[in-house]
Amino acid sequence: MNSPASDPAPLLECRGLCFSRNEEPIFGPLDFTLAAGTAIQVLGGNGAGKTTLLRVLAGLLPASQGEVHFQGRSVDQQHLVQGTAFLGHLPGHKADLSALENLQFTAALHASALAPEAALTDVGLAGFEQQQARRLSAGQNKRLALARLRLSAAPLWLLDEPYANLDRDGIALVNRQIGDHVNAGGAVLLTTHGAYAPPPVPMHTLELRA
């Protein structure tokens, strides 16, 4: 595992990061660093801006103020997009396509080295390859979205409530995935209500107040 101290530049560093919508501050200013091989758990009540923070870091929203450094370089919204994988509240795949067809599309876009079938097996969806996503349960749809993360080569994972809708095995699966990714030198920023067992990786917390 990469130790944070030996790494010259942290994977992600935010200085004075703020976001406001229509003059109304949503979060910030935030200062934090996320080193490769570690994870950050974002805590905060409903409406504290956890999802908004993740969307800003994913490059889906422009930050109002502050700097973001990614792999030691100051980046704008456009460049953040290239190094992040985002798991949000929405499924992110087409309900009309089968589980395998959805992953094949993702794999082709990301020129993924991992086979889509292997990614499906990893998340316990073997046997559901030909099932249309609309016929999968909410938990199975979440697993399908988790499989998509594995197909992206992005070093930074942004997971918004990754445990939602998952059963006990699913929660263990998320923790195992986070563990694998962090141990391989990646980094994870996740939001949760905190009622779940955290993944077994070096973890900091970041508190957001509404």
Place this chain on the structure above:
Amino acid sequence: MSAPGLLAAGRAQIQRDLRLVWRRRGDALQPVLFAVMVIALFPLALGGEHEQLARIAPGVLWVAILLAGLLTLDVLFRSDVDDGSLEQLLLSPAPLAWLIAMRVLVHWAVTALPLLLLTPVFAELLFLPGRLLTPLMLSLALGTPLLSLIGAMVAALTVGIRRSGILLAVLALPLYVPVLVFGAGAVVAADQGLSSWIGAIYLLAAGLVLALVLAPLAAATALRIALS
């Protein structure tokens, strides 16, 4: 992203969109059926007056095909926004404008291409003189992709607004007018024996080249804004 990567991403996007069209083939057939109905109803409404039909045939064909393309424009990006697929497209290494160009290609291939292939049949139905078929086919072949590209730009602009069907039509129609004027105008000019009809075709071609480059970029920017 390298060129083979771009090609693979483009192929995947086309394959995905065609699959989605196939899963909802009833919906996909709607624009084609709409145009067929309009074109089939005109001779019935006007009675058997061949000369009158022949005179309005280019306009009728152009308007029917233009409006048919407008029908499915509203859903071009809507479902991708609703289920979060668009976020994932934004985060993929492939350029969004390229993926949008592929998406527009599929929209054109599904709504306009079948109508383009049926145009000789429609022309017979409306008693269009045979010598006008070439200008008509040329103008439609260049005009319909242009309509799809302009439409995609407007659809991207309005995707952030719920129930934007009317707004989309209001925004798209003024942009469609020049295409219609030059497209149908080329056929009318050819009918009057003017050799200048090819000029209108050249203008459509120039517009298409411009839109091929600019429209996907503009649509990508509009979609980024719509998501934030």
